[in-house]
Amino acid sequence: MASVRDAQGDLHLEAVTKGFGDFTAVDDLDLTIPRGSFFALLGPSGCGKTTTLRMVAGLEQPTSGRVLIGETDLTGSRPYERPVNTVFQSYALFPHLSILDNVAFGPKRRKKKDAKDLAEDALELVQMTRFAGRRPNQLSGGQQQRVALARALVNRPEVLLLDEPLGALDLKLRREMQVELKRIQTEVGLTFVHVTHDQEEAMTMADTVAVMNEGRIEQMGPPEALYDLPRTAFVAGFVGQSNLGTGEITGSDGDWLVAEILGSTVRIRKDRSAVLSGRVTFGVRPEKVQLSQGRPTGERTVAKGVLRDVSFLGVATHYLVEVPSGTHWGVYEQNLDVDPITARPGDEVWVTWEPEHAFGVEPVAS
DSSP: OOHTTOOSSOOEEEEEEEEEEEEEEEEEEEEEEEEEEEEEEEEEEEESHHHHHHHHHHHSSSEEEEEEEEEEEETTTOOOGSEEEEEEOOOOOOSSSSSSHHHHHHHTTTTTTTHHHHHHHHHHHOOOOOTSSOOOGGGGGHHHHHHHHHHHTOOOOOOEEESSSSTSSHHHHHHHHHHHHHHHHHHOOEEEEEEESSSHHHHHHOSEEEEETTTEEEEEOOOHHHHHHHHHHHHHHHSSSOOOEEEEEEETTTHHHHHEETTEEEEEEEGBSOSSSSSSEEEEEGGGGGSSSSOSSSSEEEEEEEEEEEEOOOOEEEEEEEESOOOEEEEEEEOOOSOOOOOTOOOOOEEEEEEEGGGEEOOOOO
């Protein structure tokens, strides 16, 4: 199927649904991923992200809907017929072949005369040239992951799928590879689709992040937009941490909504709220909240609470404050040695935040 192998353009999923018996893993998904972008599917286990990736790869076929690259319909075609390669968490390298031969395997199978040159170029791209003569068992996990990436890149696929590729690496190496993957994607200009449950991984590398939940996309956009202005309670809780409380919108004041949340009056900008009347879940990020041991003055929103826990994290300290409703709010304060907080668990404290930093979302149905 040469026409499928030669497909070029944006990746499209049109009304894609995938069911396994009575369970719907992916539910009527419409998605366009621009050619040459770094795209992340982010979500918890069981949300449908890996099933979506497997349908793009051809490892699963949709129950209904279509998968296309440009104008070419890939639906029904086999994995090897598609201009798509996948890098898995398990590196799946051939143990009996050298690193160079592992990378050259694909081009050789396709009868490419310059297979060795292509493999050497791919190893140079992932900075593994000096290991070309070694066997996989002579490499570290991070080095094997680079080889697996080179083996996929050597084919110059139209779309490269990354299925939790850094999950087996330790934290320091994972962060180094995040930077490397972004560099490589920028250099080669291919479409990368990265599936992960790790929000930091997705937000570090991707141009666009789609947050999946129960087979559907809850919200999609640049990482900073999802973090600063989540549009659902799920996104607010899954992408970073949020201090949340649910209550009633009681009125408006120009560009602001006024709400009673857990015994406190708060203000939310109308353009930062997904609901404008009735019940609302109010949220503010922990690093946008400040802690003080005396009642602050000024225009900031103020709530009194009791300090319950203090955790030193190096660059910051995390405080856990019980507010009058009985819920607990997190506060992150950078350790700048400027007026350090000396409060201890059990002390009365005050939390404050700028109203501009708050957001409102639809409450979760109980």
